[in-house]
Amino acid sequence: MFGIHITIGRALGPGLLLALSLPLGAREPLSVAWSHWPPLSQIDANGELGGLDVTLTRQILGKAGLEPRFRNLPWARTLHLIERRQLDVAMGALDTPERRRFARFSIPYRRAHFVLLGHQPAPEAADPWQGITSLADLCRQSGLRLGKLRGTRPLPLGDPCPTLGTAREYNSDDRLIALLLARRLDGVIMEWQYAHHRLTQLGANDFIRCQLLLHRQPVSLMFATEAVSEETFARIDAAIAALPPPDPAFAPPRCHLDATRLPAPSTP
Template sequence: MRRCWLGLFLLPLLCRAAEPEPLRVMTDLWPPFRMEAADGTLIGLDIDLLDELSRRSGLRFEIERAPWARGLAALEQGRADMMTGLAKTPERERYIQYLETPYYACSPRFYARPSVASLLDRYDRLRGLRIGYVLESAYFPRFDADQALDKVGVSAEAQLLEMLVRKRIDTLIGTDCQVDFALLAPNLAGHIVKASYQPQARTDLYIGFSRKRLAQLPRVAAALSSMQTDGWIARAAMRYHEVVVQQ
């Protein structure tokens, strides 16, 4: 009898021990993919994505909000498991293992006040302008590598929009998925617009794992593949606005 009671006592402990630890996901605000609700919780397409990945894979995710550069550093150092919304670059591939296919795509665009935007009709018009960008972000190779431009780096997109309104920068670079959504705000609509110049580039968004913490990558990859096959991501994007629906 004592042995039976011992078995009943140990069984829940053994089951809990067999469960994988939650994956630590680094992220920052990037509407409409990651936004802060009134109660302080995170919402958005990427949060929905993680919830559905959890449901399909049986894994749990613990989301930690931090500036983008700090999140990348956590992956490089092996202090976190993964990030969403990652653009692929050779530098990042040293320490990030990307899932095979992107789950979404945006386009890099420049934004400015209307008087500047209409004149910014080709790349070389960027010379002499103060250009805001997010530190450690990847936009398109020519811009990313251009040391001659007057670039002003900040930690978050929201800072760039405020700086542009206050004329502390002349233009900013961002991805249309995110900035177009932000410009729906009444205080920004019409005051900031897309520049005429459009880079011939596309920003694919990936899920990436720290190369030091790859154990659960296959389970996440299998769950994401099933979501792409059945159209879950396209349907989820419709909840936010047509500007985030991939064309």
């Protein structure tokens, strides 16, 4: 009997064995990474973890019979731990071929909006955005000083639009905003929700304008391989499909140009 028990245990796998060992009605725990990224994930005034991603993840996993246990981790560390199966889930993840080598992805549960922000022209100062009325105009510019977060790839237009593809990289979005407000950069490429939240905190919304909506990027929950069973994974996707429409507060901004509605410029 002992030998038979070992054989069955190996066949079932660790995930299913854990589910079978849980008390009736208990939820299977999953470790979920989060980092400070308001208004998507943050500690609120009451000391509680909240934000749109956190709320949606709790709702999605709860409907699938799972209990998220959140861990505060930087993004690079999150990827490292998921690849080594030492962490179960990451929120707000872009589904890429490179990550599919070591992870699985739910269907998208929201969209991130990447924008190109510029400052309002100062009185009697030259406006670097004057005369840019189309995507082709922008892509012909060679004098714009642009920045973006290091390691991000929010630009499907990066190759055919050199102006965007050669943006200088920085280590934090807060640094990008500081350089933009100081007029040391003409524009920054950022995720809109965080940019709007931070500019509101600084009282700087009147000094910044959205020049270009670049990309509506679908994001998913990223799972370490074998973190959940196929049946549970199907329940997760079903829970996402049943989510209500997005809150209007998280809608994309109105920008001077909308690259999602314009053809990409042709490569010379």
